[in-house]
Amino acid sequence: MQVEKTICPYDCPTSCGLLVETDGQKIFKVTGDENHPATNGLICKKMRKYEKSIHSEDRILTPLKRIGKKGEGKFKPITWDEAVEEITNKWKRIIKEQGASAILPVYYSGVMSVIQRNCGDALFNKIGACSLVKTLCSSAKGAGYNSVMGTTGALDPRELKDSDYYIVWGSNMKATRIQAMPELIKARKQGKKVVLIEVYSKPMEKYCDQVVLIKPGTDGALALAMMNVMVEENLQDEEFLLENTIGYKEFKETLTNYTPEWAEEITGISKETIVNLAREYAGAKAPAIILGSGNSRYTNGGMTVRLITILSIFTGAIKYPGGGLCGTSPSSKSYIDKNVIARNDFRTNKARMVNINQVSSALNDEINPIKSLFVYASNPVCSISNQNKMIKGLLREDLFTVVHERFMTDTAKYADIVLPATFSVEQTDVYTSYGYCTLATAKKIINPPGECKSDWDMFRLLAKSMGYQDDYFDKTEEEIFEELLEKSLKDVKTISEEDKAVLKQGGAISTPFANHMDIKTKSGKIQITNDEMEEKIPRYIENSSQDYPLNLVAVPSCETLNSIFLERKDIVEKRGKVALKVNPKDAKSRNIEDGDEIICFNDLGEVGFVAEVTDTVAQGAVVAEGVYDMDFSINGRLVNALHDDRLSDIGEATTLNSNTVDIKKCKKYMK
Numbered sequence: 136m137q138v139e140k141t142i143c144p145y146d147c148p149t150s151c152g153l154l155v156e157t158d159g160q161k162i163f164k165v166t167g168d169e170n171h172p173a174t175n176g177l178i179c180k181k182m183r184k185y186e187k188s189i190h191s192e193d194r195i196l197t198p199l200k201r202i203g204k205k206g207e208g209k210f211k212p213i214t215w216d217e218a219v220e221e222i223t224n225k226w227k228r229i230i231k232e233q234g235a236s237a238i239l240p241v242y243y244s245g246v247m248s249v250i251q252r253n254c255g256d257a258l259f260n261k262i263g264a265c266s267l268v269k270t271l272c273s274s275a276k277g278a279g280y281n282s283v284m285g286t287t288g289a290l291d292p293r294e295l296k297d298s299d300y301y302i303v304w305g306s307n308m309k310a311t312r313i314q315a316m317p318e319l320i321k322a323r324k325q326g327k328k329v330v331l332i333e334v335y336s337k338p339m340e341k342y343c344d345q346v347v348l349i350k351p352g353t354d355g356a357l358a359l360a361m362m363n364v365m366v367e368e369n370l371q372d373e374e375f376l377l378e379n380t381i382g383y384k385e386f387k388e389t390l391t392n393y394t395p396e397w398a399e400e401i402t403g404i405s406k407e408t409i410v411n412l413a414r415e416y417a418g419a420k421a422p423a424i425i426l427g428s429g430n431s432r433y434t435n436g437g438m439t440v441r442l443i444t445i446l447s448i449f450t451g452a453i454k455y456p457g458g459g460l461c462g463t464s465p466s467s468k469s470y471i472d473k474n475v476i477a478r479n480d481f482r483t484n485k486a487r488m489v490n491i492n493q494v495s496s497a498l499n500d501e502i503n504p505i506k507s508l509f510v511y512a513s514n515p516v517c518s519i520s521n522q523n524k525m526i527k528g529l530l531r532e533d534l535f536t537v538v539h540e541r542f543m544t545d546t547a548k549y550a551d552i553v554l555p556a557t558f559s560v561e562q563t564d565v566y567t568s569y570g571y572c573t574l575a576t577a578k579k580i581i582n583p584p585g586e587c588k589s590d591w592d593m594f595r596l597l598a599k600s601m602g603y604q605d606d607y608f609d610k611t612e613e614e615i616f617e618e619l620l621e622k623s624l625k626d627v628k629t630i631s632e633e634d635k636a637v638l639k640q641g642g643a644i645s646t647p648f649a650n651h652m653d654i655k656t657k658s659g660k661i662q663i664t665n666d667e668m669e670e671k672i673p674r675y676i677e678n679s680s681q682d683y684p685l686n687l688v689a690v691p692s693c694e695t696l697n698s699i700f701l702e703r704k705d706i707v708e709k710r711g712k713v714a715l716k717v718n719p720k721d722a723k724s725r726n727i728e729d730g731d732e733i734i735c736f737n738d739l740g741e742v743g744f745v746a747e748v749t750d751t752v753a754q755g756a757v758v759a760e761g762v763y764d765m766d767f768s769i770n771g772r773l774v775n776a777l778h779d780d781r782l783s784d785i786g787e788a789t790t791l792n793s794n795t796v797d798i799k800k801c802k803k804y805m806k
């Protein structure tokens with residue numbers, strides 16, 4: 136038995152370091168790596184039993200061909216040769232008859248490592264297929280932050296030790312940022328205050344000194360009113376703002392409109408609370424705002440983040456260690472050149488762009504029909520908006536669907552061909568981290584079971600069968616790994632030769648923290664106003680979806696990571712039936728009691744839930760925690776059947792929290 140280092144492949148800000156006990160064939164035990172610079176030995180409970188997923192009896196082990204109706208989930212095993220031939224023959228015919236833009240690849244966050252995640256791009260660029268706009272998650276947050284700060288690195292969570300006041304602004308850190316939790320707990324022990332601004336406070340409230348419940352999608356109004364109070368009471372850092380920003384004076388003039396009274400009406404937060412919050416925040420020297428992504432997933436999400444980013448510099452906090460914004464990219468530099476893998480130079484046509492949030496619309500496009508869908512590292516039936524429309528598209532008889540998966544997901548059930556995928560410990564790869572200044576690599580530890588193949592090996596086979604001769608498709612995983620590191624790090628001076636050697640071998644390193652005062656915008660100044668934006672001067676914009684009285688909000692679950700870990704019945708069954716959390720006042724006015732089966736509806740669909748009545752939800756909001764699959768569904772549909780596929784104001788992002796709904800008691804589905 137030996138212990139090997141590896142990295143968690145999932146879509147989490149930490150990209151944790153793991154230690155696995157193995158005999159070279161199986162994984163027996165997984166723990167957090169105490170020597171990983173961000174993990175410090177602390178990993179989530181999901182990954183502490185990673186071996187149960189890796190060696191699960193439910194894994195798909197061979198290529199499969201559909202023998203039942205689409206969606207029925209009936210397949211027969213076939214060989215890779217047969218599968219590859221069928222796929223590429225279909226593609227060749229589609230390219231000849233409809234053109235390559237009738238082929239749509241869909242992937243997202245199943246595996247976050249550089250090679251496996253990006254290698255499909257090379258093949259689909261070569262084919263000339265649709266190009267996927269990958270904005271399913273937090274690109275409105277990125278766009279909002281960048282419009283103010285450019286590529287200036289935000290706080291690395293390890294810098295939070297120096298902060299003297301904390302606002303956890305819409306982040307379920309207990310689920311999504313557990314490695315930063317010890318710092319928060321320690322800070323409170325040292326007498327520093329932690330405030331939570333949330334639409335749903337249950338998971339985090341016991342770690343905070345004060346909870347401020349806010350109406351969904353209204354955080355921009357709160358940020359503006361806090362700045363209004365600061366300006367009224369002269370609490371902002373005027374000298375810093377005049378010297379280091381563009382547009383301060385112009386913006387300051389607009390702030391007089393945004394009084395606490397005005398914001399109380401919009402946010403549901405009392406004006407006294409707003410005034411106190413502004414004074415306390417401004418009274419701190421190095422306050423940190425730990426910003427989640429929830430409030431960016433609205434039609435006004437980019438603007439909300441712009442305003443919170445401005446608030447984070449308004450008192451000059453970034454001059455001091457620990458002051459500023461945490462929760463978006465902490466590094467202004469990306470060390471790894473993803474194009475070594477994605478090969479945008481392989482494309483010779485102008486790509487048809489399809490936004491991932493709008494895949495359901497693309498699959499129903501009658502003018503330019505998609506003829507083949509290739510899904511990998513994603514589970515669109517559960518994760519992308521408008522489930523009814525998605526399923527309608529997937530049921531089209533003229534659509535040829537291939538899914539590369541580890542388990543028979545709700546999406547794989549609609550495939551014509553399913554290809555068996557590998558787990559991270561069966562692959563070699565490079566891992567960047569989007570929440571910490573770290574960089575890591577991990578080598579293959581065990582062989583995959585059955586006929587499972589990594590994304591890299593699968594795409595090479597498909598490319599060969601398409602007749603592509605490029606050297607790129609000849610390389611083994613180990614060869615492309617070496618090329619990626621070599622090309623990316625050759626001229627990088629800020630990483631020592633010693634650290635480069637660690638990466639070559641397999642391991643994790645820290646990269647330098649950003650200098651937060653080195654503002655990486657074109658002008659070198661913080662852009663409070665921005666000429667390049669449609670809205671030059673930031674202001675409050677209402678969330679546009681207001682058709683129904685309640686706002687439906689998705690929150691991450693501690694038990695799962697999007698639809699990953701649903702294979703682990705040991706943990707997901709504990710969650711019970713799919714619940715919708717409802718504020719007591721909203722429940723009472725509809726005669727709904729805790730435990731009632733309810734139906735949640737809007738123009739897009741209806742979804743059955745069990746009501747959980749709790750005052751940890753803001754009035755006017757209903758909250759669906761985690762992602763489930765159809766096995767758990769009450770009426771054959773899941774929460775994303777209620778999500779419209781409209782995009783955010785900037786960043787072309789998901790607006791999955793922007794949807795309004797109503798709820799009613801439901802006899803129909805009661806068992």
Ligand SMILES: Nc1nc2c(c(=O)[nH]1)N[C@H]1C(S)=C(S)[C@@H](COP(=O)(O)OP(=O)(O)OC[C@H]3O[C@@H](n4cnc5c(=O)[nH]c(N)nc54)[C@H](O)[C@@H]3O)O[C@H]1N2
Pocket residue numbers: 146147148244272273304305306307308310311312332333334335349350351352353354426427428429430688689690691692693694695696697761792
């Ligand atoms: N255990 C676990 N870990 C995960 C994930 C998971 O599902 N489970 N998901 C992974 C992924 S894909 C990502 S992107 C990251 C981050 O995952 P995210 O889903 O971005 O989660 P958070 O950043 O914690 O932020 C979501 C929080 O925003 C709150 N919120 C929603 N609307 C509003 C609003 O209008 N105002 C305010 N103030 N709050 C609001 C929600 O109640 C929720 O608590 O985490 C990753 N890690």
Ligand SMILES: Nc1nc2c(c(=O)[nH]1)N[C@H]1C(S)=C(S)[C@@H](COP(=O)(O)OP(=O)(O)OC[C@H]3O[C@@H](n4cnc5c(=O)[nH]c(N)nc54)[C@H](O)[C@@H]3O)O[C@H]1N2
Pocket residue numbers: 146242243244245246251271272273510511512513514515517518519539540541542544556557558559590689690691696697698699761762774775791
């Ligand atoms: N209702 C609701 N919807 C959401 C969210 C929510 O909180 N609630 N969160 C949103 C967010 S933030 C995100 S980022 C998206 C995520 O959406 P998706 O990217 O669709 O993520 P998952 O649903 O986790 O599906 C990932 C799939 O990849 C597979 N997989 C894992 N590793 C590999 C691999 O190496 N190769 C291949 N081929 N497959 C692999 C897994 O088995 C899994 O089925 O969902 C969004 N949608």
Ligand code: SF4
Pocket residue numbers: 143144145146147148149150151178179180181182313696
């Ligand atoms: S899922 Fe997130 S918290 Fe858990 S081990 Fe992976 S990166 Fe760390």
Ligand SMILES: [Mo]
Pocket residue numbers: 146244271272273
């Ligand atoms: Mo995400």
